[in-house]
Amino acid sequence: xxxxxxxxxAAMAATLCLFMLLAALHFEVASAAAxxxxxxxxxxxxxxxxxWPTGKRFKAGDVLVFKYNPSIHNVVAVNKxxxxxxxxxxxxxxxxxxxxxxxxxxxQNYFICNFVGHCQAGMKIAITAL
Numbered sequence: 001x002x003x004x005x006x007x008x009x010a011a012m013a014a015t016l017c018l019f020m021l022l023a024a025l026h027f028e029v030a031s032a033a034a035x036x037x038x039x040x041x042x043x044x045x046x047x048x049x050x051x052w053p054t055g056k057r058f059k060a061g062d063v064l065v066f067k068y069n070p071s072i073h074n075v076v077a078v079n080k081x082x083x084x085x086x087x088x089x090x091x092x093x094x095x096x097x098x099x100x101x102x103x104x105x106x107x108q109n110y111f112i113c114n115f116v117g118h119c120q121a122g123m124k125i126a127i128t129a130l
Contacts, residue, residue, distance in 0.1 A: 036063045039065065040052050046068065048123075049124075057130070058130065060104055060129045066102065068098055076111065106130070108126065111124065
């Protein structure tokens with residue numbers, strides 16, 4: 001009977017070690033989880049927001065939340081040329097909910113408002129996600 005008790009104790013210790021290892025791995029995964037950013041901070045997606053990404057470190061999978069009045073703004077995911085020229089290339093994805101959640105892809109991510117004159121007034125951002 002004493003042998004059976006020792007075996008159970010060893011099994012319990014192995015189970016506890018496995019549990020601790022899994023908990024540590026879960027913590028690592030949670031630490032690497034995506035970050036959610038509200039574009040423009042408390043002001044939201046508005047004019048002169050182009051400098052908002054400065055100083056932030058973005059990762060692929062992070063989520064940008066664009067908050068705005070959809071009757072006067074939108075969000076368009078564009079390429080570099082669309083961002084630079086403030087135009088909407090064919091096939092660009094247009095968002096118009098006023099609370100859009102967009103997941104960043106690795107590399108360059110460009111967004112503009114394509115309402116007349118808005119992009120030219122600084123309603124555009126360029127983000128590099130690592």
